[in-house]
Amino acid sequence: MPAATASGADTNGSTTRNREHNQGNQDKKYTIEQKTAVIRVRKCSATAFYEILGIEKGCSDAEIKKAYRKLSLLTHPDKNAYDGADEAFKMVSRAFQILSDSEKKGRYDRFGGDPDSRFGSASASSASPFSGFARSPGGRGPMFDDEISPEELFNRFFGGGGMGGPFGGEQE
Template identity: 50%
Template structure:
């Protein structure tokens, strides 16, 4: 896998140092480890050199001691060495290794991972996943990095097959689950009493008992402290007064039903004005939105429903307001895609740059990443907007 290339070169350097100091066993060990991480021609050539040096030293030792080794033992020893060297690397074809590198280079662009476009259907997503899953399964593909490629394909299918995760991915790119983890942790912190109050008196053991249902004296002591807190004392007093008032007042039932009546009234009003929530325009044509229009200032194309848009088109101030909304939404979308393009270019340049010490530097890939097309950013510049400004 391309990510392990720097570590493979480091192991090869250690192996060369071992061979120079006379430690042939250590040199053989780190050479095999380098090939296992990332097979290179340099490492394979050095492995042959180490094996030659090891066999020559063993033969010279046998001659110096005067031991006569049977030819069958010599052949079994050489076959064992050959099988050990070949077992460090699974069998695979160059096409499989190239396909694995292509999948891993896609990063978090899940459409590119599954070889699909943003307009793909759910059936196409499932079909592409079945095909790639069989092709890159570690039992079918022995190339280095096939396991990581298989996991990336499964991750892409998980995101694109979920409409909500797919919408988040289309809006900002990347892994939507990674971006939502911080928001969920904040909600959990608030839900379980973060931010002061009686939780400042709780220990780590108390939190463990609270989350995982632990019993014992500690939990009982926490409950006693909890119900002695002024907040719970006031709450119990308020509940007692409400209970007493309910028994005294005959209208208590109507008071309890009032929130339900308010919700029902809100649902009825929302249903009456539901027609106003229908969008006036789209950026893609459809059966209902078949009439193509362009904004007056920036010439942004959009599509409307002819019958529904006629009252807006007949009044100039309404038309100008809708077109400003179209332009703002279009520019915001371009800005999101522009930021995503910049992140992809930075990621590819970092990969091509290699490690801090220069290992793994690929000049061709670096120049290709630096000259990557930035369609959304260029479109914003043509429209007179600065991509560096967050709209």
């Protein structure tokens, strides 16, 4: 019996075979229409959802769904081997995810940007991310800018004035 080698090569005189690993899409092709769709989508801004789907603002839900179906078939990486098809497909899917949800679509239409991002809207990018915090009653800045001890914080949460609080009787 021949000895095994670390490389896995056969040592008893036979020729070794070239062991190529196919990634799955080397043999796949793409059409001109698929290539054009990928190039067009990838040129769009990541948050230009209407432009990505190739539809106008204010279109119906049926038109959004129809545009998504068409583009997702053209850009799906299992059907399109053109470079960048996977990124284009993700952009198309994200656009549909936002525009098919009435709440997210409303926020996108009002503020722009990605409605799921904390800093995605145009107004949020120019303002401080902390601008929405409550102000103190006197209007002197954030409500909680004074230092507070852990005991005081505990008492505020659990409503105890003394050590007894809600967990026990009053101390004597």
